[in-house]
Amino acid sequence: MNRFNVKKLGFAFGLTGALIYIGCMIVMATAGQEGTISFFNSLLHGLDTTNIIRMDVPLLEAFFGIVQTFIIGWLIGACIGAFYNAQIKVKK
Incomplete structure (x- = not known):
């Protein structure tokens, strides 16, 4: 079995999280408050986000x-990689 490079997997997770965060920023900047609420309500299976959407960030x-999103993503990816690697049986 192949092993994960823990740092690279962490970086990939962190960068993915940061890109999703930037995508959220783009939605908020282009769709306006009502469009943003509609987008996230549909994304979250009808959960009403009206009271938690704040446009003046x-x-x-x-x-x-x-x-912070990058750091949390990096930590999650690194943990997944480390846990995966720890479960691999080493051939001798």
Whole structure:
């Protein structure tokens, strides 16, 4: 069995999370409040997001959100890679 490179898998997860976060920012910037609510209501199987959608997010807060999402994604990917590698039987 092949082993995962833990750092590379973590980076892939982190970058994917950051891209999804940026996609969310693009939806919010282009669709407006009603379009954003409609998009996320349909994405979340009808969950009403009207009360939790906030359109006045400061740029610095959005930047920190991207960074935090990347870090959490990296940690999740690294853990998955490490746990997977730990389960592989080593041939001798």
